[in-house]
Amino acid sequence: MEMNPEIGDVLLQFRDVSKSFVSSNLRKVQALANITFSLNQGEFIVIIGPSGCGKSTVLRLAAGLDKPSSGEVLYHGERIKAPERRRGLVFQSYSVFPWLTVRENIEFGLNDTNLRLKQEKVANWLDFTGLTDFADAYPKTLSGGMRQRVALARTMIVEPELLLLDEPFGALDERTRESMQVLLLKAVSNSGCSVLLVTHDIREALIIADRVFLMSAHPGRILDSFVPPSRKPRTRDHLTTPEFKSLYNEILNRFPVQVLRE
Numbered sequence: 004m005e006m007n008p009e010i011g012d013v014l015l016q017f018r019d020v021s022k023s024f025v026s027s028n029l030r031k032v033q034a035l036a037n038i039t040f041s042l043n044q045g046e047f048i049v050i051i052g053p054s055g056c057g058k059s060t061v062l063r064l065a066a067g068l069d070k071p072s073s074g075e076v077l078y079h080g081e082r083i084k085a086p087e088r089r090r091g092l093v094f095q096s097y098s099v100f101p102w103l104t105v106r107e108n109i110e111f112g113l114n115d116t117n118l119r120l121k122q123e124k125v126a127n128w129l130d131f132t133g134l135t136d137f138a139d140a141y142p143k144t145l146s147g148g149m150r151q152r153v154a155l156a157r158t159m160i161v162e163p164e165l166l167l168l169d170e171p172f173g174a175l176d177e178r179t180r181e182s183m184q185v186l187l188l189k190a191v192s193n194s195g196c197s198v199l200l201v202t203h204d205i206r207e208a209l210i211i212a213d214r215v216f217l218m219s220a221h222p223g224r225i226l227d228s229f230v231p232p233s234r235k236p237r238t239r240d241h242l243t244t245p246e247f248k249s250l251y252n253e254i255l256n257r258f259p260v261q262v263l264r265e
Contacts (some may be wrong), residue, residue, distance in 0.1 A: 010185065013080075014197050015065060020074035021222075024058055033222040034060045038074070040216060041226055042165075047191065047198040047235075049212035051205060053259045056224030058201035059077060062167045065199060066092045078165075088112070091163030095170040098154050099142045104121035105129070109151050112161045128156040132186065148179035152186065159190055168200040172207070181239065184211055188236060205254050207256040208236045209247060220259035229254060 022035040034057040042048050050058050064076050065068040067086040076083045078090070099108050110125045129135045132152040142150050151171060158166065171187075172180040185222075188211060191198055202208060208215045215229045231237065232246035241247050 013041045013201065014044045014046075016075075016077040016080075017041070017061070017064070018075050018077065018146050020064065020071045020076060022057070023072045035071075036222040036224050037223055038223065041230075042199055043198060044197055047193065047211060047213045048200070048216065049214075050199070050201045050209040050216045050218055051203060051208045051254070051258075052201075052218030052223065053203055056218045056220050056259065058203075058208065058218060059169050060223070062092065062199065062201060065165070065195055066167050067264050069090075088161055089164040090167060091158040091161065091165070092167040093151075093154050093158050093169065093171050095173050096132055098169065099150050099157070101142050104139050105134055105145070105153055108142070109134075109156045109249040111157055111162055112151055122162055126209055131190070132156045135171075146179075148175055148183060151175065151183060155183075155187065155190065159194060161192065162213065163196055166196050168197045168198065169203050171200070171206075173202065180207070185236075187211070205258070206239075206242055209242065209251060210239070211235070215254070217254060217257060218259075226257065 017038045020038040021033065023031055024031045026032050028190060038061065040048075050061060052058050060069065064071055065083070067083045067090065098112065103111065105127065106125060109122060109128055113121050113124065126135075129138050132150065132155065133174060134156070137145065137149065142153065143151070155171070164191060166186075171245070172183050184207065209231050212231060213235075215231070216223065217226045217229070219226050220248050229250060232244075232250060233241060242251065
């Protein structure tokens with residue numbers, strides 16, 4: 004399979020992972036069935052699938068917020084037992100603290116004892132995300148895209164090795180979503196971190212991913228993997244080429260039917 008030359012050793016592994024839970028009416032529900040894949044250092048993987056297929060469960064397992072019912076999830080070859088700073092998670096909802104200013108949100112995870120270094124890092128991320136003029140504003144005064152930039156900056160400022168993203172742009176309008184995709188790719192490129200992102204947007208996946216995994220409907224299984232036909236950076240213009248159109252149609256034709264009802 005084609006890989007970018009800068010992609011390194013295996014970072015995250017799912018080995019035959021299944022996950023079940025008990026619903027509110029005490030019925031056993033299987034969310035995932037026999038999930039197996041690996042993510043390499045420096046790689047950007049996107050998992051696509053319809054709502055309810057277990058995409059977010061995959062992220063929670065990778066983050067250490069849940070444990071598999073069977074199989075194992077490994078990070079650097081060791082079982083994930085709990086959340087840690089090396090794995091940063093950004094949710095779809097704007098995961099910012101409403102009682103903190105933009106500046107206070109971004110610096111929240113920093114443990115630097117050096118005040119000057121801390122201030123410098125925060126200033127750099129405010130500048131990078133275009134939020135310098137809003138540093139003392141509270142989240143309720145910001146647009147959705149701006150709040151998501153705050154969430155991204157707060158996660159990236161602690162320099163995670165693996166970034167986990169749960170449909171981070173799903174609630175944004177198309178133009179804002181496109182600008183956030185560009186910002187995300189630039190942030191990832193600058194930091195060198197690896198990424199696992201989940202979405203049900205095929206076009207988004209083809210623009211930002213090194214590899215795309217397609218999941219089945221409930222219970223979630225990995226159906227297949229795909230490699231976009233050109234190297235990054237990519238834009239919406241790439242989607243109009245014959246190669247992208249062909250791959251898009253191939254994925255769409257195999258996409259579980261639930262997505263057509265969303």
